[in-house]
Amino acid sequence: MSSGTLDAGRADASRVAAQAEIEARTPPAAERRPKRPTPVRILVVTLLVVSTIVFIYPFVWLVSASFKPRGEVFDNRLVPQTFTLDNYVQVWQEAPMALWLLNTLIVTVLACVTVTISSALVAWGFAYFRFRGRGVLFGLVLATMMLPGAVTMIPTFLIWNALGMTGTLTPLWAGNLFGSAFYIFLLRQFFLGLPRELFEAARIDGANNWTIFRRIALPLTKPALVVTLLFEFQAAWTDLMRPLIYLRDSSTFTIPRGLKALVDQFGFGGEWHWEIIVTASVITTVPMIILFFLGQRHFVEGIATTGTKG
Structure with a gap:
């Protein structure tokens, strides 16, 4: 052949x-x-659709009401019968919204950056280093989560008052320099899920602890860091209690404190200007929605992969 x-x-x-x-x-x-939808699948999809409508309806109603005149705010029409942009013009005239937004942005950015860095440092220490009493110290950190905010409210105010910081924006964010027990727990669980061999290999190559943390650990924990940033952004952006305690001058108001001032200003005499209040609420809510959509992929990934290892 x-x-x-x-x-x-x-x-x-x-x-x-x-x-x-x-x-x-x-x-x-x-x-x-394609498989035909089963009754269970149809039921699940129906429940998801109904839940979605229930969750988004208040915001859709809020946006719709912001384009209505005062007499039609509560007519429950999602499509305004009388469409107007006067509310958005008036709200900027009646209140220093730009200044309040700037104050809120400053406080939120500083709060997010400081709590993320400080919590990551503490969490890395608990996750990477082995030392006697580590479990006890970590338990004490978690125990601070059990303290209600009302317990530490007065001592914290006395400290800031003694430092002469009342009436400024500093008390609204500077406490985050010492980290947060919740974020420390969140980031520690993520650090524990990383292969320790990476860090040992870097140490053999001559990397010190700071280099390992900055160049290896932090990049690998990006989803958890995004989750921390989003959580703290929401908390700082919507915080009303601390601005009520520490802020006195309207030039230092944040958005939640400013909205409270608008409610007080337009609520006297029995004539409520709800169209102004709902319009201001829409303006303050939109930045949070935009930020969540920008970081939702990392947010979901961080929540899904955190806590897989103890």
């Missing part, structure tokens, strides 16, 4: 084997058809 015949036979055998492998990987036509 000639070599050409042998080569042709091998080629045919290869083609037959490849065709058989393709047919084995290709599902039958019956399996490729």
Whole structure:
């Protein structure tokens, strides 16, 4: 038998084997058809749709009401019968919204950055280093989560008052320099899920503890850091209690404190200007929605992968 015949036979055998492998990987036509929705699937989808409507309806109503005149705010129409932009013009005239937004942005950014860095440092210490009493110290950190905010409210105020910081924005964010027990727990669990061999290999290559933390640990914990930033952004952006305690001058008001001032200003005499209040609420809510949509992928990933290792 000639070599050409042998080569042709091998080629045919290869083609037959490849065709058989393709047919084995290709599902039958019956399996490729889309499955009909089962009653359970229909029920789940229906519940999800209903839940979505329930959750988004208040915000849709709020946006719709912001485009209505005062007499139609509570007519429960999602499409305004009388569409107007006067509310958005008036709210900027009646209140220093730009200044309040700037104050809120300053406080929120400083609070997010400081609590993320400080909590990550503490969490890295609890996750990476092995020392006597580590479990007890970590338990004490978690125990601070059990203290109600009202317990530490007066001592904290006395401290800031003694430092001469009342009436300024500093008390609204500077406490985050010492970290947060919840974020420390969140980040520690993520650090524990990282392979320790990476850090040991970096140490063999001559990296010190700071280099390992900054160049290896932090990049790998990006989803958890985004979760921390989003949580703290929401907490600082919507915080009303501390501005009520520490802020006196309207030039230092944040958005929640400013909204409280608008409610007080337009609520006297029994004539409530709800169109101004709902419009200001829409303006303050939109930045949070935008930020969540920008970071939702990391948010979901961080929540899904945190706490997988103790």
